[in-house]
Amino acid sequence: MPISFDTSGFRQLDQNTWQHPSGDQAELTYYGVVPDLPAGLDDLPRLRHHLALIHGETGCLIEAHVVQLAGVAALLRIVKMPLPDQPNGQGFVCSFTIPKSNCSAVLQLGAMERGMTGTREAILAAEIGFQNWTKSHPYAPELQGVLPFHAGDDPRHDARFPDHPLARARAWAHHVVRTAQVDPQFASLPPYQVQPPPPVAAGQTLVTALPSLPVKDFVGLQIGEQTTFWRMSDPKLREMLGRGLMGRSPLAETRFRDMLMIDPETGEVMIPDRFTTNGEMTAHGTRLTQVTLHEADAELSDEDVLDAFRWAGQMCGEAAERGEYLSLEPIENQGEQADPHVLLAVQPHEGQPMAIAQFSPTPTEGPLAGSPSRSAPATRESVVGIGLIAGMAVNEWRSHPLRMAITYKRPAG
The missing domain is CATH 3.40.1000 (Protein Transport Mog1p; Chain A)
Known part of the structure; x- marks a missing residue:
């Protein structure tokens, strides 16, 4: 080490x-x-x-x-x-x-x-x-x-x-x-340096986009009412997604989602930091390449999809450290909570932290049929595991993981 x-x-x-x-x-x-x-x-x-x-x-x-x-x-x-x-x-x-x-x-x-x-x-x-x-x-x-x-x-x-x-x-x-x-x-390795936000080119138009689960090198973006799909060119976006580091877009009083700014014509992206100093915004630049869902899906294996849901479970554990929990839901679901969704949380129960996945609606098929929720004592493995359990529910909805998004939720009050 x-x-x-x-x-x-x-x-x-x-x-x-x-x-x-x-x-x-x-x-x-x-x-x-x-x-x-x-x-x-x-x-x-x-x-x-x-x-x-x-x-x-x-x-x-x-x-x-x-x-x-x-x-x-x-x-x-x-x-x-x-x-x-x-x-x-x-x-x-x-x-x-x-x-x-x-x-x-x-x-x-x-x-x-x-x-x-x-x-x-x-x-x-x-x-x-x-x-x-x-x-x-x-x-x-x-x-x-x-x-x-x-x-x-x-x-x-x-x-x-x-x-x-x-x-x-x-x-x-x-x-x-x-x-x-x-x-x-x-x-002797090169030192860490924060990259300045990239300048916005003259005539460039940046619009707000809300990202999906990252799956391998791909991510979905909800831009207005349209869901689009993109290939990531470097690891920066994936490193920041889900960790509470990016700027947030409020969906409702206690619901928030990561957000970025993109020029849909060029794929140039600015990832704003969540916090500012004296009102000064800092951001990170990257570039995305637009693809179709069919093109992305052709490059994804079953293990890539499982990794995406494992990641969702891991992000649930990190959210718990910030006093938050997550909702895994279709990317077009905005505003107040709506079905279908899976709540992912680490919460105390009888003095012991528990990893919980709560489904709405209750699954009717597969290994989760008839179960409104699943839980286990919170360990590193069980927290990752509830992400995989959430993936089982998403599979029943017949929804592609690139059409699913993480929403941060704070307890009311």
Whole structure:
């Protein structure tokens, strides 16, 4: 792996995971795709602002810095979030990301509150004063996130509360900065750089398009009332689809779909980032080539289709981390929810996260006949599996996967 670190005191669980007696868990991951950071490490103010907005959807970004791991630039961030399926308590994730032009390596530690929670915050709030407790976020003053940015997370308090998970995460981060090593071949790869949005050529007309499931190298686009089909020329669009990174088009109060801008005549595409800095939009450029559904279908195998539904399940898992769930539905379905559709979610049930696929209408044929839903304890495999189950329902509808789209759904309120 690209990063190595001192694992003293940790027990190795598998090739890339280690656990400390405190329960803290370290994980090392390599991603062979273009990093999804919203800005480069050379633009820390913009990077911090975007990250604050992104993490504000599920918790709060406490701090972010560019540090050196054995002479290689890395993004260090510490994030807090509510503990899933529990009324109280927080988890803290400290991560180091080394982004390169076409890949990245991430080393992170998850530290969770256990037992009696909130002691550090209660003591400090009484001392500091509740009127001085909550602060505007230093990286994004306009942010109103899921968790507040407050005075109790200041590192000056860590020495008084060394067993608090935030203090443990920061202590681990300092140790990693001092001791980590980076593979020389990985360190020598070209650095990550955010590409500026492509200029709009004179006379070029860009219109809004809502994408379908990506299937192999193809994607459907709903442009107005017309569904069209396109071949992707590079991986950029597929890397951003479904992950909550792209600009969104609202369908109803709690329903949203990825959107892009395309010139239908030339296939030139702008993929807007979901978040902006001071009102300034950033975007990524790519080009699509229009094809017919018959031409696309001729190049797709059964395994390509299964991969598309596996991807849908994976995106459901990522949506759950943002407090959302998904609806898999015909691409022309817009506005309020309509049949047919499959809701895909990871939700707590009796204290345990469950992966759920809920069908409407109830299937009448095949292995799902008579079942309004299917569920299983949420694991990496079961979350991917509910995407495959959704594909069974789509097969009963006799709908092509390039005519199906993912809609993000937020719980009402």
